[in-house]
Amino acid sequence: MSYSLLHQQLVDAPPELLVASSATMPRLDIAQLRHDCSRLIHQLQSHKAQEQYCLVCDQAWWLLVGLLSCQQLGKKVIIPSNIQSKAVAEHKQKWSIISDRSELADQTEVHYLSQQSESEVKPLKTWPFKSILASEAALCLYTSGSTGHPKPIDKSLAQLEIEAQQLELHFPQAKLATSVIGSVAHYHIYGLLFRLIWPMLSQRRFHNELILNLNNLDSLEQTILVSSPALLARLKQAANNSPCLLFSSGGPLSAAHAQQANQVFGCLPIEVYGSTETGGIAWRQQTQANSPWQLFNCVQASLNEQCLMVHSAYLPAEGYQTQDQAEFVNIKQFQLIGRCDRIVKLSEKRISLDQIERCVNSLPSIHKSVAIVLDQQQRIGLVVELSSSAEADYQQLGHHQFWRQLRHQLLGKIETVALPRQLRIVSQIPVNLQGKQDFSAIQELFTQ
Template sequence: MNPGLTLAQVALPQSRAATHAVAKLATGVVTHAQWVRQVQAWCAALQQVPGQDVALYLDEPLAFAAALWGAWHAGKTPVLLSDVHPQTSAQLLPQVAACVGQLPNAIVTAHDAAVVDAVALQPLNMTQARVVLFTSGSTGMPERIEKHLAQLDAEVHALQSVFGADFAPPGVQVLATVSHHHIYGLLFRLLWPLSSGRLLGTHFARYPEELVQQLQATPSGLLVSSPALLGRLPAQLDWGGATTGLRGVFSSGGPLSAEASMHTQQLLGHSPTEVFGSSETGGIAWRRRAEHSDVWQTLPGVALRVLDSGCLAVQSPHLPQASVWWETADRVEASPDGHSFVLLGRSDRVVKIAEKRVSLTAMERSLQAHDWVKQARAVVLEGDGASARVGMVVELAECGWQVLQQQGRRAVGQALRSVLEGVVERVALPRSWRYVEQLPVNTQSKTTQQSLLALFNPVVPQPHWLERNTTQAVAELYIQPQLLVLEGHFPGATLVPGVAQLHWVVSLGQQAFGLKSRFADVQLLKFQQPILPGDTVQLQLQWHAEKGCLQFALTSARGAHASGKLLEWTL
């Protein structure tokens, strides 16, 4: 089996034949020589940038890969933004020397042929070349993680040693439903294919219908997906006709349930290969349920042990220091030989509610044992101390939905609360419940703390204050798709109604300026265009105390949405 190139060699002109196919586009094949030329152009442009860190965000994976290697060969550290929301940009872009791709004031590649020709690419130093990524924020705010190229190279070659023979090129093309701006997509969608010689997939399948179309157009494909999509593939689509060329399926971001794994195998013809790990640890282990059931097999080079707490600790060349044990929060039962284990769940998250110590994990496990519940996630609401309370988000099973529809929320709530009465004291039981068809997940199949909390703040989006003084304030609002104000107002059209926008103005105006005013009139009111789920809007507020007037405007990258004046109620 071909072990593949090291990541230090991938972009060197002599590392592959000039005509070797890197990717297939609608316009034809992109050869290794053509891609290397793009790397040289980015290297030439980035060599002119002072400073070290360069922000990088490009949706198209082939262009992203060229910019990534161009940054490394220019001696820069690429910083991979997980999204392009204004809040993310405002937080991270002041820390970098330049931007590449779909970012403000982005630089472009060098166009002068003589300048590009002068770039002589040399093998990268894998202990000096680095990349910065961010965690998905599943337990809080995303954290910055820096990885050396040697760590990524070790993981790529571990994947190749285990799976390379099953998906040997030539002709195998990687298809993806996950982003390459996070570690899983970066490794499986870009680094491993470029090292092993597989074709990069140049499209992103957001929906099952798109995936069917891409599979139909791919004679030999390898799918890189997530539990969120695989567990909910619609059976009515033409999977039989689409999967004749599918060679295998990968899944990561969270364990795939036995039910979802069997569902995927029935539709796609392959038991998914699951990879267990994290942004911090890299890959730790893998399994195919059809072969291994619940048991995870360690990847080459990974050593494990079980701590006194029952949690897993690992040593791995995928870590910053391969000889140091990294302690995880995952409880496991390990095999005697130390090469496999069964996951038992996350370690307890213990919080204080009404002066009582409460295990959120224990509550989640108890609910998930109930026939009505598929998954449950607990969050702490309303700050700390005596004011704190537990909110519970429950993804109901089909029988749970039937009870909800037939008997109502009260019956479901009473039944589920009774399950928890033996787990926590009554005073600490969840006081707020949300029932969902599926837990909110991001593109990496992670359910983040922010997305769960948004379900309990369904009227006003969480403001990110950009400016605030006694007379002026500017807040950025990300319109979560879960906001309840989006539902039910306009059949067939999900948008923020005008009355909700006025409520936001009043609520955030009171928060910004400490107002206790009530407003009796609105003047010069204009609604120019709708606010839609996924929009990031900016709310500008001006308070004219002498007139009792709150002036506002709602805008986004698409332009103006609403504006007007609210007048204070007076006797």
């Protein structure tokens, strides 16, 4: 049984060790982490005890404080994937909330986190932090997967810490970095692992705030940049210098956008493939279109009915059966083909939504598309981004005529029963902060 390396830093790390940097908060070192955790623990103990707490934190620092404080008390931590105001109202019906949002400060069952001014700081007895078994430091993450409905995934710090250590071994270039910045949310597994846990274990400071624009970044020397396809697709101008490493995850990154990122930052993005359930499975750099995925050294995978079955150092012994269809190039490399759970039955026929999207995307007028089954209608809806060359045609033809032309082009490529029945044209297909398609927002396009 191993003790958590994160909690061990609360126990015996030097107080002056810098943990994070922030544009709005003073020095965020181990001493400050101990102070903020002690303050929250005393606050939690002054209220009715709960077995689990839900973290709704806009800033990475406060999520770290909430995570460690709850686990020091032996409590389970809930980290929801949706912290929009309507979702938070629902979370409050289920759990006691820990949050850094000022608008929640005075609400019942909310434990408010904030930076104290010098005049507000009161003498505080430092909590006697203890070593915590990593396997018993429990947390629950949520993933929307391909359905849009939140799904709880139980984890332990043991799994996340093992994966962080494997990342450090796998990417030796990281040793040149002293800091980590990111454009991905810290309450999803990718952001939590790459922006918080890995930097903490490797003693690199993480940037507290989320980077919302990758253009005009300050110096990237000795920095790891953690991003997503959504932001990398919107790059416009060259950076002043190159990061040590550039990561992308959360969704597919096109070869064109990978090369564009290479031109801007002077390095190809390292794409990471995985899920909340599995952690990291494989990685690649698109030196050419359709570069295969390479399994991480501690991961083994095989095919079970064409879908990847994964075993790794940070999964239970039984492994995990994915819904991702793949073809192996060799024992360590594979190509992703599609998903089994995107096969639907319409009029007794099995229809692949991925295949519909591939056919639509092959048309010169389409830049990107997503096909969905419209709720209870058993019909296919299609959301598309037009190619730049097609925008003028769309304006000239109008929606109805353009839609008729598009359906005609799809005849013979897609079975009649699978032809999309409704079309929505958007400037950008809705995605979340992770760069994944936001299926709830996509569904709403058809209710308007």
